[in-house]
Amino acid sequence: MKATVIDGKAFAATVRTKVAEHVTRLKEVHGITPGLAVVLLGEDPASQVYVRSKGKMTVEVGMNSFEHKLDAQTSEEDLLALIAKLNADQDVHGILVQLPLPGHLDSDLVINSIDPAKDVDGFHISNVGLLGTGQKSMVPCTPLGCLMMLRDHHGSLSGMNAVVVGRSNIVGKPMAQLLLGDSCTVTIAHSRTKDLPAVVRQADIVVAAVGRPQMIPGDWIKPGATVIDVGINRIDKPEGGTRLVGDADYDSCAAVAGAITPVPGGVGPMTIACLLANTVTACCRANGLKEPEGLTA
Numbered sequence: 277m278k279a280t281v282i283d284g285k286a287f288a289a290t291v292r293t294k295v296a297e298h299v300t301r302l303k304e305v306h307g308i309t310p311g312l313a314v315v316l317l318g319e320d321p322a323s324q325v326y327v328r329s330k331g332k333m334t335v336e337v338g339m340n341s342f343e344h345k346l347d348a349q350t351s352e353e354d355l356l357a358l359i360a361k362l363n364a365d366q367d368v369h370g371i372l373v374q375l376p377l378p379g380h381l382d383s384d385l386v387i388n389s390i391d392p393a394k395d396v397d398g399f400h401i402s403n404v405g406l407l408g409t410g411q412k413s414m415v416p417c418t419p420l421g422c423l424m425m426l427r428d429h430h431g432s433l434s435g436m437n438a439v440v441v442g443r444s445n446i447v448g449k450p451m452a453q454l455l456l457g458d459s460c461t462v463t464i465a466h467s468r469t470k471d472l473p474a475v476v477r478q479a480d481i482v483v484a485a486v487g488r489p490q491m492i493p494g495d496w497i498k499p500g501a502t503v504i505d506v507g508i509n510r511i512d513k514p515e516g517g518t519r520l521v522g523d524a525d526y527d528s529c530a531a532v533a534g535a536i537t538p539v540p541g542g543v544g545p546m547t548i549a550c551l552l553a554n555t556v557t558a559c560c561r562a563n564g565l566k567e568p569e570g571l572t573a
């Protein structure tokens with residue numbers, strides 16, 4: 277068997293097109309331009325790259341992008357004051373504070389100071405609670421992207437066995453909640469899970485969100501299962517230089533799985549597309565308008 281490759285790059289482009297169509301309608305029919313504010317503290321190169329590409333794609337789909345670059349030493353008081361200003365700004369429908377924050381800042385306090393209705397990362401404790409109780413919320417972008425790809429590939433996920441490897445607050449736990457919401461039977465595995473290979477072999481859907489390069493080999497995969505690889509790991513190439521790999525060992529998994537997302541080009545591009553989708557959703561909700569179909573959980 278050779279797995280179908282789930283092309284996250286192409287799928288993300290279709291999501292962005294849908295977002296752009298919705299933005300055009302919001303502008304033309306309602307005179308509203310959705311706006312996303314991104315707050316970045318410090319000079320972390322990876323964060324700078326993320327923020328730049330978020331800003332570029334925000335503008336490409338026709339939304340307003342507001343970038344706030346602050347010094348790494350910014351005080352909690354000043355950061356909270358900026359967030360309060362953005363919360364009150366009617367032109368801002370989504371607020372994202374780029375993580376990780378410098379060590380002197382309390383990330384939970386900062387995230388929970390964002391208006392939950394503008395919390396397009398879905399990390400505010402209210403959104404976590406709403407998702408956990410199956411209510412309408414802002415959903416974290418990476419798991420939302422995984423869910424969209426799974427729905428697109430399978431249609432209904434009802435009754436499927438899903439194993440999520442990783443229990444972080446930003447990927448593993450919300451992913452499990454979303455799969456439960458789609459009526460999967462969900463197992464969350466982590467570093468203390470006993471006999472992980474046997475657990476993964478039960479899965480019709482494996483979501484790997486561990487952060488360990490090529491940790492999951494093909495012989496852990498049930499034939500025909502779908503593998504969604506969230507991991508982004510940089511490894512050395514034998515010939516020199518580096519390359520990106522996922523948490524699944526792609527070649528051996530692709531030989532057994534029914535479908536698999538590549539790294540790069542799988543989950544990664546969907547994350548930013550879902551950030552844009554969340555911003556348009558937040559804008560519609562803020563204005564009492566119908567939400568875009570197919571862009572929410």
Ligand code: NDP
Pocket residue numbers: 418441442443444445446447448465466467468469472485486487488506507508509543544545547
């Ligand atoms: P975290 O480090 O927060 O969580 C990793 C999880 O993996 C933990 O729950 C940990 O278990 C578990 N784990 C670690 N080692 C093992 C093991 N040997 N066996 C089973 N479970 C293990 O990572 P994140 O969730 O933030 O990210 C996971 C990966 O996804 C990373 O590679 C990250 O770069 C990538 N990522 C990709 C995104 C994208 O857009 N594509 C977005 C976000 C993340 P325990 O809790 O017991 O320690």
